Amino acid sequence: MTQAQRGGAVIAVGNQKGGVGKSTNATHLAAALGLRGKRSLIIDLDPGAGSTKLLGVPVDSFAGSLELLTTDETVASLAIRDHMPQGVHLVPSRQQLLEIETLLSKFAARTRILDRVIAEARQQYDYVFLDTGHSAGFITTVAAYSSAEWFLLSAFAHPLSLAGLTDAFRDIADARRLSNPDLEVLGVVFNAVDGRATRLRAQVETTVAEALPGRRFDTLISQAVILPEASLRGKTLFQLPKFESMPVAQQYLRLSVELEHRVHNREAFLSGELGPCDYGVISHLLEPLGRELEQLVVNG
Numbered sequence: 530m531t532q533a534q535r536g537g538a539v540i541a542v543g544n545q546k547g548g549v550g551k552s553t554n555a556t557h558l559a560a561a562l563g564l565r566g567k568r569s570l571i572i573d574l575d576p577g578a579g580s581t582k583l584l585g586v587p588v589d590s591f592a593g594s595l596e597l598l599t600t601d602e603t604v605a606s607l608a609i610r611d612h613m614p615q616g617v618h619l620v621p622s623r624q625q626l627l628e629i630e631t632l633l634s635k636f637a638a639r640t641r642i643l644d645r646v647i648a649e650a651r652q653q654y655d656y657v658f659l660d661t662g663h664s665a666g667f668i669t670t671v672a673a674y675s676s677a678e679w680f681l682l683s684a685f686a687h688p689l690s691l692a693g694l695t696d697a698f699r700d701i702a703d704a705r706r707l708s709n710p711d712l713e714v715l716g717v718v719f720n721a722v723d724g725r726a727t728r729l730r731a732q733v734e735t736t737v738a739e740a741l742p743g744r745r746f747d748t749l750i751s752q753a754v755i756l757p758e759a760s761l762r763g764k765t766l767f768q769l770p771k772f773e774s775m776p777v778a779q780q781y782l783r784l785s786v787e788l789e790h791r792v793h794n795r796e797a798f799l800s801g802e803l804g805p806c807d808y809g810v811i812s813h814l815l816e817p818l819g820r821e822l823e824q825l826v827v828n829g
């Protein structure tokens with residue numbers, strides 16, 4: 530099936546190891562795509578509400594994914610649109626999502642609770658990011674793995690992250706085998722990369738290359754204290770002044786180009802025949818100062 534036939538692309542953002550950049554990746558990739566005119570919905574499926582907090586939405590103030598999954602509410606009625614990054618809407622979460630089991634009908638098929646929601650969201654958005662929490666067995670994590678056609682694996686380039694990767698590979702394989710043969714790994718985002726720790730990075734990259742050949746992204750996300758600082762203020766980097774000059778914002782923009790290239794050319798990507806992507810589409814968003822200087826040089 531082509532992307533046009535499917536509607537928007539549905540991407541589960543996972544790795545059930547806690548604190549490996551899932552919510553940071555979901556929000557920053559959606560915001561990077563938004564800068565280029567794409568519409569994204571983030572559905573926060575984590576009772577810890579990572580994307581909700583990162584986008585500055587006060588938890589407990591809004592109905593969100595719990596109502597979406599247990600009542601007749603719709604994406605259109607629940608999505609938050611105000612004070613979001615350009616092109617990004619959010620169905621928020623809160624801790625009460627933990628009670629979802631008791632609120633679902635006993636006849637509801639546990640792996641299929643997102644289907645109605647996703648069918649609606651695909652019609653309205655180019656991308657639907659499903660941000661999952663750190664419990665692999667939690668009902669919304671299982672449903673996300675069962676309903677998405679893409680899986681975006683988040684990993685910190687850290688020794689502790691290596692063990693978690695093996696669990697993630699097994700969860701993806703189980704989801705494919707038992708409930709969603711369509712699920713494909715879109716790529717592995719290496720987050721918080723320390724430029725000096727080259728041996729460690731090589732080790733993590735080798736592990737991923739062996740388990741998921743051809744699925745690494747060329748763009749790495751550097752370790753940058755501005756990410757936790759911005760998230761404490763409830764903002765993505767793209768909502769801060771002068772984001773164009775921030776290396777990590779540029780990395781997310783580049784990553785969004787890689788992501789889109791793969792999504793738009795799914796068959797070629799999966800068969801290993803995908804050509805290089807064109808970063809020219811973001812040149813107007815990068816380092817305007819540098820380009821102005823270039824012009825000065827060119828024009829004498």
Ligand SMILES: Nc1ncnc2c1ncn2[C@@H]1O[C@H](COP(=O)(O)OP(=O)(O)OP(=O)(O)O)[C@@H](O)[C@H]1O
Nearest residue numbers: 547548549550551552553663721751752753756757
């Ligand atoms: N590139 C980076 N450099 C430095 N810190 C980062 C980077 N990316 C993410 N962080 C920080 O690491 C912490 C964990 O990130 P994040 O919340 O995105 O992980 P998560 O996988 O969603 O966690 P959880 O499993 O709890 O949902 C946050 O404080 C975030 O700001």
Ligand SMILES: [Mg+2]
Nearest residue numbers: 551552579580
């Ligand atoms: Mg999170």
